[in-house]
Amino acid sequence: MNRGVGHLLSRLALHAVLLTIGVIFILPFLWSISTSLKPVSDLFQVKPSLIPSEIRWQNYRDVFDTVPFLRFYLNSIIVTFGRTVGQVALASMAAFAFAQLRFPGRDILFFILLAGLMVPDQVLIVPRFVLMREFNWLNTYQGLIVPLIFSSFGVFMLRQFMLGIPRDFHEAAILEGANPIQVYKDIFLPLAKPALAAFGFLALLASWNEFLWALTVTSSTDMRVLPVGLALFQGQYFTNTAVMLAAANMAMFPLMLAFLIFQKQLVEGVALSGLK
Amino acid sequence: MAETVSAGASGGVLGGRRSRQEAAWGYLLIAPVMLGFAVFFLIALGASFYLSFNKWDMLTSPVFNGLDNYRDVWRDGEFREALVNTLAITIPHIVLRLICAMGLAMALNSNIRFRSFYRMLFFLPVLTMPVAIGTIWKWLYDPAFGPINSFLRRFGLPEPEWLSNPRTAIAAVVIVLLWSGVGYDMVIYLAGLQTIPREYYEAASLDGAGAWQRFRDVTLPLLTPTIFFLSVIGIIYSLQVFDLVYVMTRIDQTNQLPTVVYYIYEEGFRNFRMGYAISVAWVLLLMILVFTFIQFRLQRRWVNYV
Amino acid sequence: MVPKFSTRVNRRSLLGAAGGASALALTGMLPKIGSAQDASAVEPYNGEEVTITYGFWDMAQEAAITAQLEAFKVHFPAITVEPQIVPWGDYWTKLQTSLSGGESFDVFWINSASLPVYASAGALLPIDAVVGDGGVDLANFAVPLVEMYGWEGVQYGIPRDFDTIALFYNKDIFDAAGVAYPDDTWTWETFRTVSEQLTDADAGIWGAGLQTSWQENYYNFIYQNGGQLLSEDLSTSVVDSPEASEAFVYLTGFFADELTPTIAIQQSNPVADTLFPAGNVAMLPGGSFRAGTYGQADANIDVAPLPQGKERATVTHGLANVIWSGGANPGAALELVKWLAGEEAETILGESGATVPAHAGLQQPWLDANPDMNLQVFIDALEYAHKVPDPVVGFEWQIKIQEVVIEGFAGNIPAEEIGAQAAAAANEVL
Known part of the structure; x- marks a missing residue:
């Protein structure tokens, strides 16, 4: 009884x-x-009020009138899909190898891969632009997608999770005649599901x-x-913040949806014994 | 680095042919990432290494000038100032962020009600555009009309100038970075918490362990790989902090709190000294490499892999 | 782990050698844009089907530009122009990357501070062939605007629009205080006195709104006091002159006496974006580009000429269309630039109301777009307008000055020392 009240109180406090x-x-x-939802005249307030003086849905329509927003949306979906699938597939494979297999040069290769996160993009942009020009990939989907599917971040993150999985699992399967690809696919991918979901979402x-x-x-x-499209709404001298945020909110909506779906994956923990 | 996962122990059992096979599989599995990385990143990195020994304005051909750029970086007061700012932001940012995000993740991993709602709530800033974050926080920090100072005024407390005073600006920026990044780390912690087998907790409970002991003996040790990951990544990213700090602290064309990557951007694109900017980036790269290397070295002392 | 050292080193050095070679090759692919083409050597457009690109940044002008390009298509059916808009905040990054990487816009917008940088690097095509006898009469454009886009005696661009600075004021605040509106008789003294009269700390009203922007603030006052920004040969900054120093002291007085919002307040609330249109500031020296926005504010806003110092002065600026020297179709690009400078194109621009066309005599539509304000003062201001000098180093020197001035306005540097310190800071990069 006492314990129940204490529990209730601590929950309320939380x-x-x-x-x-x-x-x-x-x-x-x-x-x-x-x-x-605010009209332009509301934007000049020094102490902005949370309630617009009038609700102006037109701001949302203005977004479509000023830029080809649907086209930006479509491009974003294509590009994000390509990059996310590519990143998760390639990074999880490499992460498994880096975490569970032994081969000469493994650690140095991993460290070189990590260096990919340590250089500000700004200083690589010209050489990479020249590369795209030579590939004839400027203004193409492959130019937008392919260079960004090799994720050092993803390899590192998934490797950390896979290091937490005992090697016994792996060895047992190998002794039973499985090859590492099968071990990766049948044992590690299911075990790393929460991490894969997390990385997949962060990659998206x-x-x-x-x-x-x-x-x-x-x-x-x-x-x-979309991000480039949104930046167009910021002018040199004047930005209609209302229309810009209308666009930003619409761009953000799929992410909120993705988060809701993804976080459901985080409810169930992994039961190691069930897999043995 | 070499955490060498259970290395050696079973190597002998498997024998030479096995280990050669294993190595072949290893190379095969990392090949796609490594090849793509080489083509789309390493080549550009190599080109940038060469360019860092050049005077280059991006408009005319690079002119080789040996070690001049690096010598200038060494003497450059503005670079040093940017580096100090960056470190002053990074250290409190990472420490606080690791702790706060873990607390949040623990709270939201329990079977508390509305947990999906809370998770969404704390993740929202991650989804918000930097411009929107900058605008709202600038308003919050506004010394004359902002809510923070009106609150302080009501209680007769001192009213800092926040963003326009370099000292308080660092604290102000760290708060915003923390606020906007804690949800991100929370997600990774949550994923880490899921991989802790429930049996461990059950076993600990059977042994009569209380909540604190379960945290200390089960959760914390098994979360160390995640903590390690977040601290390495956090430092790598935080040392390159740029957008948000710039949006918060600029006045017209000047920046009250320049960070290293801001300085690189400014020198390269605005002042047409890209060769020099690239050499600054290489110095930054080397520093991050050293930090990261040390972290990998030290991890053996505290990170538990099963 | 005991690594097999020898094999690893071999593999790495091999990889390294291959990577190094390709990296060098990539550096070698950087285009050599130093070798500028000469307009007279450009083959005139011969009527073949071509597509060229046109880079710009202002979304508010996109409709006008689309209309211009449609009209251009009527005259040159075989030339297709693809408009390519880039966000303002990233325009220069994108431009530099694309020029440097060898694939850029054929025709694009440029501002005056960037012109000497790009022209001296050979990135721009001289357009002398289309001016004068070539078709464009430069007499249709104000002298400072034309000068902005010439470098070492060669013309690289033709102005398309312009701005000047005048004094916006909030009529309601003047009416409430029973003070007469600003007019062309105002001097520095009047501006200061009225600012004092209108400042009412309890009501949260500042008499003056002096922005942190150089263009809309101290440059004008330096010129009004007979000062200059750079020496004649552009090699040193002369903002340490007595004239310039006096202007800094005069302006700093507004900050010190809180007749204008402090720098700390302006960091959160840019005067021109919030405090002035919200009605917390009575007067704002501001650019013509703000007129459209202020037309939409609730506040009752009008505009008068800037108060005069020893002389009447404002700074002016305008954008120009220029041509990339490395483009594949310079002939077609020249036709576009020439046509855009003509009356038809400039009329379309003016009628959009988005900006003030540079071509003389075509400003009426812009005036008509905001009939409640006396916008004519901006056009009249061209007569006494100065162009900000543009050395080959870009505008870094202006930022160096700005950094000192902001410190001075914030009270961290004595007002009398602003000029000297600013000049010293600018001279370091000049």
């Missing part, structure tokens, strides 16, 4: 703490929803928001993706 911190986390979101997020590469390899409006 909710109170989470909600208090949560307010400041939801604020920008509410602000961007509310601002996206990063692809959807990627800006610099998309800006560099595309120049025709037809090939632009």
